[in-house]
Amino acid sequence: MIENNIISTMSKIEKLEIALTTFNSKRALSNIDKDLEILNVGKSSLMIDKNSPKSGYYNRVKGFCEEDIVNLENILNTYSKYEIEPCFEITPNNISENVSRTLSKEGFINVEQLVYMELKELEAIQSDSKIEIFKVTESNAEEFINIILLSNEGMDISQKVIENKKHYFYESNFHNYIAYSSGEVAGIGSMFISENVGYIANDYTFEKARGLGCQKVLLAHxxxxAIKLGLExxxxxxxxxxxxxxxxxKLGFTDVYMSSFWMK
Incomplete structure (x- = not known):
């Protein structure tokens, strides 16, 4: 029963993360619009963005398992039409010797692992920090985008892109926050909402504000x-x-599982 609960939670996270990736493709700050497509081959979900062929994030294979080894050639050919080398995100229930050997033979290696976490019981958190948190709205969306640009040195997008994309940053399913310390921008963070659950993402603290507890305050906020919104x-x-x-x-999240990312 415990294993089934873990698998059920993992499936929920996978579905939520695909929804987040789809949304991110729409709001992405890029001079070339994303063109994300999701195809199903066997048990695998193929994310394909022919406009971002070098992106492992937008060109991921989720759900690949032993049953899909027979479909691997078809999966790779689907990507190769756009000269894309995909990233295989393998969950712990799908990793096996056969899966590992098969991907290795095709030149893929395990380059990264990420831990997916869950906070099930949401309890209000009091904070006496002097760090101030402001929500991104229509009035400060452009300011927020400029903060994002500052956090990504070398990122260069046109004013037209900013005008076209800024509405995404204050939509009802995408809440963004700016942290200020002594009147200066300290960090940012987001919360993506799908149905009755949320996904914490895009945390960043500027170097001069590190060590002040900025992210803890942003996370608590x-x-x-999420509690006010009635999220479960x-x-x-x-x-x-x-x-x-x-x-x-420290704020109550627990590990659910760790995914491995296989790339060439």
Missing amino acids: RINE SLYTDVVFGSISHSNMK
């Missing part, structure tokens, strides 16, 4: 907002052993 649970993904991983655990 989003948990409190929250999910996120982090690098194992990272500061974000530690912060999530």
Whole structure:
């Protein structure tokens, strides 16, 4: 029964993460619009974005397992039409010796692991921090995008892209927040909502504000907002052993599973 509960939660996270990726493709700050397509081959879900052929994020295979080994040639040919080398995201229930050997023979190696986490019981968190949190609205959406650009050095997009995409950052299913310390921007964070659950994402703290507890305050604020919105649970993904991983655990998130990412 415990295993079935874990698999059920994992399936919920996979579905939510696909919804998030689909939304991200629409709001992506890029001079070339994303063109994400999702196809099903066997038990695998293929995310394909021919406009972003180098992106492992937008060109992922989810759900690949032993049963789909017979479909591997078809899967790879589907991507090769667009000169794309996909990323295979393999969950722990699908990893096996046969899957590992098959992907290795095709030149794929395990390059990264991410931990998916869950917060099931949402409880309000009090904070006496002097860090101030402001929600992104229509009035400050462009300011927020400029903050994103500052956090991504070398990112260059046109004013037209900003005008066309800024509405995504204050839609009802995508809540964004800016943290200020002593009147200066300290960090940002997002919460994507699908049905009655949320996904914590896009956490970033500027170097000058690191060590002040900015992300803990941002995270606590989003948990409190999730409670106000009546959400049942929250999910996120982090690098194992990272500061974000530690912060999530301190506020009640628990590990659900770890995915491995196979790329050439």
